[in-house]
Amino acid sequence: MKNYPKQQILRQRHIPQRSCIACRETKAKRELIRLVCSAGVVEIDPEGKKAGRGAYLCPACECWETGLKGNRLEYVLRTKLTLENRQVLIEYGKSLPKRGKKQI
Numbered sequence: 386m387k388n389y390p391k392q393q394i395l396r397q398r399h400i401p402q403r404s405c406i407a408c409r410e411t412k413a414k415r416e417l418i419r420l421v422c423s424a425g426v427v428e429i430d431p432e433g434k435k436a437g438r439g440a441y442l443c444p445a446c447e448c449w450e451t452g453l454k455g456n457r458l459e460y461v462l463r464t465k466l467t468l469e470n471r472q473v474l475i476e477y478g479k480s481l482p483k484r485g486k487k488q489i
């Protein structure tokens with residue numbers, strides 16, 4: 386057993402967790418799709434690297450439907466969605482598979 390510095394081990398073990406704004410499930414960050422608000426426009430950020438306030442949704446159309454209903458996303462991102470902007474996100478959500486039975 387090698388003698389690694391303690392901090393390095395802690396950092397390796399840490400998997401960033403985020404929760405979906407629709408179903409509230411907590412998952413590893415890379416299993417969720419990030420939405421980012423930059424310059425007043427909400428964009429999908431597949432790389433999770435864009436700067437700005439972010440929100441996370443499961444890659445499932447049900448969660449996008451729920452997340453884009455009402456002003457949930459706007460509240461989380463502290464922004465206002467334009468109709469066109471919301472439509473783009475809704476369309477993206479429609480392209481995602483249905484969650485169906487819960488898979489682990």
Ligand SMILES: [Zn+2]
Binds near residue numbers: 405407410443448
């Ligand atoms: Zn979800």
